[in-house]
Amino acid sequence: MKKLTTLISAALLSSTMSVSAHAQDTLAIVVSTLNNPFFVTMKDGAESKAKELGYNLIVLDSQNDPSKELSNVEDLTVRGVKAILINPTDSDAVSNAIRMANRANIPVLTLDRGASRGDVVSHIASDNVAGGEMAGKFIMERVGEKAKVIQLEGIAGTSAARERGEGFMKAVKSGNMDLLASQPADFDRTKGLNVMENLLAANSDVQAVFAQNDEMALGALRAIQASGKDITIVGFDGTDDGIAAVNRGLLSATIAQQPDMIGSLGVETADKVLKGQTVEKNIPVPLKVITK
Structure with a gap:
């Protein structure tokens, strides 16, 4: 009986450690809308880099609605993600969501669109x-x-x-x-x-x-x-x-623009932040004119 109890305790401990480790490896990206090919490509770039670096990536769609965006970030603070990449629906309205993440001590990085207020560790976008x-x-x-x-x-x-x-x-x-x-x-x-x-x-x-x-x-x-x-x-x-x-x-x-690179650089920069490395406040992504 004692041996069985020990085995059960060990299994529970292992399960708890696994959940904890999984949570430590989780990032999130909150996209203004996934009803736009540009942001879908950005999301794809983030997912590819997250997989490469060994992170689980949660993807949430704000459907171009600031209130949905706020709800998404609130959900993520409860789920205990380690960093949030956010592509704002509105540069002013997103400030409330960012401040919520700030209070939860979760680093925030903005992609493509900036934020008017709130503490953002890095902004990745084209000029x-x-x-x-x-x-x-x-x-x-x-x-x-x-x-x-x-x-x-x-x-x-x-x-x-x-x-x-x-x-x-x-x-x-x-x-x-x-x-x-x-x-x-x-x-x-x-x-x-x-x-x-x-x-x-x-x-x-x-x-x-x-x-x-x-x-x-x-x-x-x-x-x-x-x-x-x-x-x-x-x-x-x-x-x-x-x-x-x-x-x-x-x-x-x-x-x-290069939306896949914006998403990829977002995850790469979040990884550096979580490892305690210094990152640039603004990270530019090159542009070019495409003609026939």
Whole structure:
């Protein structure tokens, strides 16, 4: 009987140690939405690196809802993850979620979009300002100075939308381009189509469109094709669909990010943080213009 009790105790201890060890090896990534190929690729990059480094990775989808995002982070603090990678739905709204993780002493890293407040150990993203400027300069070279342009903006309140717009406006001013309109389409393909249809009706002389992501660019493309107009379209992100459209001559260019690298670097940086190593506050990921 004593031997049996000892065996049971040993088994329970082993089980407890196993659960504890598993918890120590768990990271999490909270993605703004998995209904967007860019963020799916980012998630894939994080999963690949986590597997390589021996971590279990929890993936949660915020469905572009800040309240869902907050709930996701609250769940993770209870589950005892060792670090959280978060791609914010909104740079301001995410601050509450980050502060919650801060109170639980869980390191937070932001991916692609930054946070306005809260303690973030590292931000991994492309230089969105530079990318927006690259898009504007491409349009100026393709269409010429004083080109009549339209901008489709991403989700208001996100750092990506703000910074890409800032960079694009630099190029608009330096190239004396005429910005006919600039309206949000929330990084969404269907909204890109609907907004572009309305803008085309009001701005028949438009020569070029800059969409702050490929999804909106592909939506705008459908509206432009239906109108029969010949308009230069530049997207942003370098998604598979975006690059395929460039190769077919449907989009003029896309400013390519490397979402898989953003996800991968996020996990790699979290690993360094957990090992007590010093990491950069901002880690840039290179951009490039992709044309046919």
